[in-house]
Amino acid sequence: MAVRTLTEMPGPDGGRVLGNLTDFSADPLGFLTQCARQYGDAVRLSPKNVLLTSPGDAVRMLVDRGSDFVKQGPGTRRAGRRQSLPLSTMSSDGDEWKVRRGRIHGAFGRELSAAAAAAMPDQAERMLASWRPGQVRDLQQDVSVVTLRLVTRLMFGVEYSDEEIADVAGLVAPIMDLSTSPVVLPEWVPTPPKVRIRRHLKRVVRTLEQVTASPAAADPKAAPVLYALLHDTPAPGRDEIRDELATLLMAGFETTNDAVVWASILLARHPEAAERVHSEAEKALSEDAGGMALLNAMPFTDAVLRESLRLYSPVWITSRDARVDVELGDHLIPAGTTVTVSQWVNHRDPRHWREADAFLPERWLGKETSTIPRGSYFPFGLGPRTCVGAALSTVESVLLLGAIWSAHRLRLKNPDAVHPRPALALQPMNAEFVLERW
Template identity: 40%
Template sequence: MPTALLPPGPKGHFITGNLVPFSEDPLGFLTRCAREYGDVVRLGKSNYLLAHPDLIEKVLVNGEGHFVKIAGHEARKRSQVGFPEAMMNSEGEDWLRKRRFVQPAFHRKYVAACGEKVISLTEHLLDSWRPGEPRDIYGEMSELSLDIVSRFLFHTPIHDEARHVAAAVDAIMRLTGSPFRFPMWMPTPTNVRLRRSLRKLDTVLAGIVRRYRERPGEPQDLLGILLSAEQTLSEEQLRDELATMIMSGHGTTADGLVWTTYLLAQHPEVQARLVAELDEVLDGRVPQAEDLPRLRYTEAVVKESLRLYSPAWITSREAIRDCELGGFHVPAGTTLGVSQWVTHRDPRYYEEPEAFRPERWLDESIKQLPKYAWFPFGGGPRLCIGAPLAMLELVLITACVARRFRLELAPDCVVRPRPALALQPVGVRILPHPRAIRSGTGSLPREVSA
């Protein structure tokens, strides 16, 4: 191909490159790079950052077949940390076959049917809230989302095993949150904790599968689909698929719920408008999945939260052949990073990009946004398979919480984002205050029982 220019970027240290500034502040470093150097930034010899929505679309949609998510997949399976047999860790025809296989479990009728369970579990949690009592909102939302996703995937709660799942998720988050990774055979504290957590997770998932097989006539959920495969899946394949679905289905959703709660607690005017919509649409009753089309401002709150604090804050693809992006040469083997954090806060696409303004999603001008100026669930063929379920949870749970409580941040909490595998909210503590809500029978408003 004709010689093309290499993109600009920070020079970095002659030995460590840009590893130190990235590891110290990934979010700030990537944002500064995009604002200073443009839409294609060379972060290192084989690492580029893409910031323009059109380039992000080109890479994620991958219509020309230049890019893969996991290069050298088969060769890396033996050494990969985590769950190499799972769909999300697969590539090419192997990924496509697995995606088609599990897709029926995420049919819209099953997602919609999950709404009732989302509401009942959320209301049960809110019944335990006491006026003005600080809540560990991350722990509570994590348990709630884990309960929801387990019932969706295999129609059973995993209360007793939840702490082992949470431990495995946390260990993997800590591993991926560090730019320095020792080989798994080295007995570092992180590696020891990770191996222990994964062994516990194996035991938990084996028990779930065993109990599931003992119950006849189960609904068509993910585990039922996996167990009904014409070609019997190995225990490793079952484990990997279930583990990744549980971890991605509850971890990122919990992060999104906490970030939304955090933003609402800081903006009483947004809470007021949200409650006005809930009073008008619900008239005092609990929300249902059927209400979602009318809860437009509630959805806007969630979308704005996902814009500012998308749990998926960065993803990447690898070029498998030389190509050109944005007028710059991309050699084969280059890792191309696309960051929701960077592009979602780009002032070219969002007025006051750092401000929490849900009303922007109700403005007609939002239709003029480039398609990939907002991509919290990724995009292209590998768009998150659980995106509809995640949005249903986020909107319904937000509606339940705001309907019953006015939220404040605890005065002593210091909140920061931790960019690991997902963008985790650290330090969020909430003070809930019961609201007077409309009765629904035409009577005077009543205080919600707390």
């Protein structure tokens, strides 16, 4: 089979000046989907950008040939934009990444997930205590309070206050806004989002410094993630600790919130599935199953989350830069090329998924998904860089989803206004819910 070079790959021509940037910026999800359907497994998006849509190529890039790609090469750093929190595990590569990942990996094990399962019912009950039928709720905001209280308690041994939670939310929002802008100004230009980011980051960092000095930081059971980071040898520096903790905080905050809200949107649009989640969760909660037993008693709710992550994965796109010339299948990728795979595209590929655009949670209860190729479903990534908090996020999301729908039926206030915003995470926009009785 002949190997195709980058210039020989098919792809949209775009305009002479901006290429495909205009079309991508206007509708990233639609643009990538159309490219995949029209041009196949390897699509040339620009002289330095390639989209891969084959599940096998996703595995080869992220797993088999992972060392041939870097996350933060020059192709993935947009001109004029400084890399934020550069000393975190998420922002590092190579040996640095291995060291940083190794520090915290063990802390995100079964014990942390079990602790989350044990603590979630009380946290959910605190949220639901003020809910009344007829109210209109911003579920994203409600869920963010629960997830941040739980995550900070589990990772740092200290539960954040409402004011500290507002600071994290105030930091994440302008970061998301900035990530959607097609115009990149120099770092020194004080745009409103950058001003808000700096203001809230100072507050978040101040809180994190207090957390690292708290008595809980010396207790591996009370604060396993914080303890693992602070007591590593050699000890990381102050700036590295700051970047790591801030990144973990924001990553756990945004993706879990989005996952729960997207799943609730789908349940609001599919009453039969909502009834089934309600019955299952109500029964499990009434039997007073605790911890992981409660999670195991809600297989359909778990299937709803998995199907929601398929259709609306908060991580919707993943890019790497080729460190060297790489041959993937019949494609030759030159060094310096930014190579992209998209969860949005692969999760909805009709070649591999029955009724690919349909919400079918039951597909996860039998053997149907066992035949899906690896690389067709990767909401938390693939290979060594799979999200370290994947299991924790799943436990939180399933139990919170069950608690919400056991207590109330949720109706979308304005169903036609709900839409995805592909920022750093795939955010559900205009998702206000009216609470109703069962």
